[in-house]
Amino acid sequence: TQLLEQSPQFLSIQEGENLTVYCNSSSVFSSLQWYRQEPGEGPVLLVTVVTGGEVKKLKRLTFQFGDARKDSSLHITAAQPGDTGLYLCAGPIIQGAQKLVFGQGTRLTINP
Amino acid sequence: ETGVTQTPRHLVMGMTNKKSLKCEQHLGHNAMYWYKQSAKKPLELMFVYNFKEQTENNSVPSRFSPECPNSSHLFLHLHTLQPEDSALYLCASSQDSGYTDTQYFGPGTRLTVL
Numbered sequence: 001t002q003l004l005e006q007s008p009q010f011l012s013i014q015e016g017e018n019l020t021v022y023c024n025s026s027s028v029f030s031s032l033q034w035y036r037q038e039p040g041e042g043p044v045l046l047v048t049v050v051t052g053g054e055v056k057k058l059k060r061l062t063f064q065f066g067d068a069r070k071d072s073s074l075h076i077t078a079a080q081p082g083d084t085g086l087y088l089c090a091g092p093i094i095q096g097a098q099k100l101v102f103g104q105g106t107r108l109t110i111n112p
Numbered sequence: 113e114t115g116v117t118q119t120p121r122h123l124v125m126g127m128t129n130k131k132s133l134k135c136e137q138h139l140g141h142n143a144m145y146w147y148k149q150s151a152k153k154p155l156e157l158m159f160v161y162n163f164k165e166q167t168e169n170n171s172v173p174s175r176f177s178p179e180c181p182n183s184s185h186l187f188l189h190l191h192t193l194q195p196e197d198s199a200l201y202l203c204a205s206s207q208d209s210g211y212t213d214t215q216y217f218g219p220g221t222r223l224t225v226l
Contacts, residue, residue: 002154031212042116042202042217043155088155092211099168100211102155 003027004089004103012109016078021106023089024071030092032072033100034063037086079110115139116218118203124224125193133188133221135203141216143209144186146178149200149220161186162209193225 005024013019023032031050035043047056049065049072056063060083062075076083090102116137125131137144146158160168161180175197177189186203200220206213 004154041219042204044217045214048214090155098209098211099157099160099170100215101157104152104154 002104003093003101004091006087006089006103006106008106009104010107010109012111013079014111015080018075018077019079019108020073020075021087021108022071022073023103025091026070027093028069030069032065032069033090034072034074035088035090037088037105038084043086043088076108079108081110081112084108084110116203116205116216118201118218118221120221121219122222122224124226125190126226127193127195129193130189130191132190133201133203133223135186135188135218137184137186137203137205137216137218139205139216141205141207142183143206143213144180144183145204145206145215146186146188147202147204147217149202151199155202159188160209167209190223193223195225198223198225 003025007022031048033048034046036046037043047063052069053067054065060077064073086105086107088102088105090100093101119134143162145160148156148158157170158172159178164180175192179187200222202220203218204215206215
């Protein structure tokens, strides 16, 4: 059982369309992070949301943290081919020591 | 060089080989991490080092042996691996090992075990 479930696992859309990907858990998280990983590279942190209900915007990307701090969403407006990549959500847990747990990711392809 | 670098970028090895992965960070961070990224599983934390001391071993088999000679360098020594160990191995660093500190990832080493 994964602590963080991401959906959909795969998404392929045309340039200019809007999309939303989700990160859900049955556990409460103090914060959630979103990363983008491009082929041949490591994940790069996009944003951290820390307050229930918080909305953060990064150009055409809008991130929201659920009111109960169990879920988060990433909405992309007018997707572009440069948005193609693996989107990962991650949250901190304490299992002995503090660590980040990751969802399995959403692989997004934007077709020109 | 800036950020987090990893070498080699690709590695193919037999089950009886011994090899090492290298990670170097140029960010002045105190914590370094090894992660495993498989095709069908989420990114998994393997080891954490803080100020050269190992603070986390996430039940990793002994055929993986980490070494952290200083805060800037991290190695993962590999021996008698199994085909299921084939994966992308990612190194990361952060200012300290608290989970609020942003982790910066290297590009990874793509490992194939034959």
